[in-house]
Amino acid sequence: MLVRSHRRVLAAAVGVLLSVGVAVPASAAPASPEPTRSAQRLLALQGLMAVLNARSASVPNSVTGWYVDPASNSVVVSTTDDAAARSFAAGQRNVRIEHVNSRPRLLADLRGGDTITTSVGGRCSVGFNAISGRTRYVITAGHCTKLGGTWSGPDGTAIGPVAKSTFPGHDFGLVEVTSKAWEQTHDVESDNGYLNVAGDAPAAVGDQVCLSGSTTGYHCGQVETVGETVNYGDGDVVNGLTGTNICAEAGDSGGSIMSGAQAQGTLSGGSGGCLLGGKTYYQPIQEVLSTYGLTLLTGPPTADER
Numbered sequence: 450m451l452v453r454s455h456r457r458v459l460a461a462a463v464g465v466l467l468s469v470g471v472a473v474p475a476s477a478a479p480a481s482p483e484p485t486r487s488a489q490r491l492l493a494l495q496g497l498m499a500v501l502n503a504r505s506a507s508v509p510n511s512v513t514g515w516y517v518d519p520a521s522n523s524v525v526v527s528t529t530d531d532a533a534a535r536s537f538a539a540g541q542r543n544v545r546i547e548h549v550n551s552r553p554r555l556l557a558d559l560r561g562g563d564t565i566t567t568s569v570g571g572r573c574s575v576g577f578n579a580i581s582g583r584t585r586y587v588i589t590a591g592h593c594t595k596l597g598g599t600w601s602g603p604d605g606t607a608i609g610p611v612a613k614s615t616f617p618g619h620d621f622g623l624v625e626v627t628s629k630a631w632e633q634t635h636d637v638e639s640d641n642g643y644l645n646v647a648g649d650a651p652a653a654v655g656d657q658v659c660l661s662g663s664t665t666g667y668h669c670g671q672v673e674t675v676g677e678t679v680n681y682g683d684g685d686v687v688n689g690l691t692g693t694n695i696c697a698e699a700g701d702s703g704g705s706i707m708s709g710a711q712a713q714g715t716l717s718g719g720s721g722g723c724l725l726g727g728k729t730y731y732q733p734i735q736e737v738l739s740t741y742g743l744t745l746l747t748g749p750p751t752a753d754e755r
Contacts, residue, residue, distance in 0.1 A: 490522050497524045497541055509533045510748075513549055521545060559587060559602065559626065561637030561646070561705030562661030566605075569598035574663040574704035576715035577646060577734065578626075578633040579743040585626035585633055588737055589703030590715050591615045592685070594622025603663075606630050613741055617685040620717040621737040635748040637705045639667045647710035647750040649734050658693055658708045658731075660716060662701030665723055670695035679730050681718055689736065690717055696727030706731040710750035 494517045501515050501524065511530035515538075518525045523545040528534035531546050538544040563575040565587070573593035579586050587600075587608065594614035601607050609627035616622065626633060636643040638661045652658050652672050659669035674692035681687065697704075697719050706713040712734045719729030738745060 487519075491517070491519055494519070494522070494524055494543065497543060500541060501526070501538065504537065508537055512537050518545070558634045558636070559608070559631050560634050560643065561707075562663060562667065563638065564603045564663035564700070565589065565593075565600050565608065565624070565703070567593075567596050567598040567600050569596055571596045571598075572663070572700045573702045574661075574700065574716070576703050576705050577637075577712055578635065578746040579623075579738065580633075580746065581741065581743050586612060586623040586741075586743065587626060588715060588734070588743070589622055589624060590717055590732065591620040591622040592617075592717075593703050594624060600624045602631060615740070617681075617687055619689065619736065619740075620687045620732045621715060621740070623741060623743075633746055635746040637661045637707055644707060645710060645748040645750055646707070646712045646745065647747055648712070649738070649745055650708075650711045651733065651735065652691075652708040652711070652713055656708055658695065658706055658713055660693075660695045660697060660701065660704055660706055660729070660731075662697055662704035662716060664698045664700035665696065668695065673728075677730065679718065687717060687730075687732075689733065690730040691733055693729050693731065694726070695719075695729050696721065696723035696725075697729045698722055712745060712747075 498517055511528050511533045513527045515524055515526045523543045525545050525547050526534045526538050527547045527549050529549060531548055534546045559575055559578055561575050561577055565575055566572045573589055576588040579588055591614050594611045595616050597611050599607050599610050607628050608631055609625040612623040612625040614622040635646045654672050654675060656672050657669055658672055661667045670693050672691060672693055677690050677692045678688045679690050697716055701716050704716045714731040714733045717730045717732050719727055721727030
């Protein structure tokens with residue numbers, strides 16, 4: 450009886466061993482080809498990303514970005530101009546064009562017309578962005594930079610210190626952009642979005658010019674005088690200003706004066722205010738650029754500026 454019992458136990462044990470022996474471990478199972486193909490497709494898409502990244506220096510502004518989309522086995526190129534995107538990605542397979550209605554922008558940009566304030570008290574406006582070598586500057590009014598201190602942008606983030614100031618005699622100055630939090634642009638705030646600064650060709654008497662200021666916003670008028678000397682009182686006499694019939698208010702000083710896509714200068718001062726119509730004067734930009742050896746940041750004009 451004991452023998453039969455042992456035999457039954459032995460037979461059961463052998464059965465278990467046999468059943469275990471015929472089970473194929475997962476590690477020994479033949480690999481599915483799908484993960485391999487997925488890895489190969491992803492590698493190919495990453496290679497395509499590298500090709501497009503290498504073209505970044507020549508990417509048009511209308512192409513707003515590109516990314517790998519494994520679900521569609523493609524690199525998606527987002528754009529406001531489909532034809533420009535196709536040209537940008539020319540010669541590459543597995544590219545999918547995605548149309549978007551607007552292009553992204555940095556959220557800490559410096560634009561003409563933006564508010565700037567100084568640590569020693571005072572508020573003015575950004576005129577234009579410029580560079581000298583690798584040094585970045587904001588051009589504004591000299592009677593603003595004469596206040597000194599560290600200047601900050603619309604959100605209170607520091608831009609940098611005053612670098613140059615000329616006032617009276619002339620009315621222009623520079624704030625050095627030392628903070629990496631700020632990105633310079635060639636844009637000016639307007640009532641229809643942003644205007645690209647394309648150059649600095651001067652306007653003549655009778656031409657339309659527009660002010661972008663942090664107090665009164667964007668509005669237009671005409672050039673009335675060129676090369677005017679203005680006495681602001683208390684010895685503050687400024688030569689070579691351009692007179693306009695644009696109105697302005699306190700805080701607009703240093704703001705951008707534009708004629709179409711052409712930078713004209715920075716607001717110096719005026720009289721009357723916007724309730725009474727007013728008259729204003731601006732410091733021509735060409736003198737600022739030549740005096741300080743600056744390069745104005747420019748870009749192609751937008752469609753409505755051509």
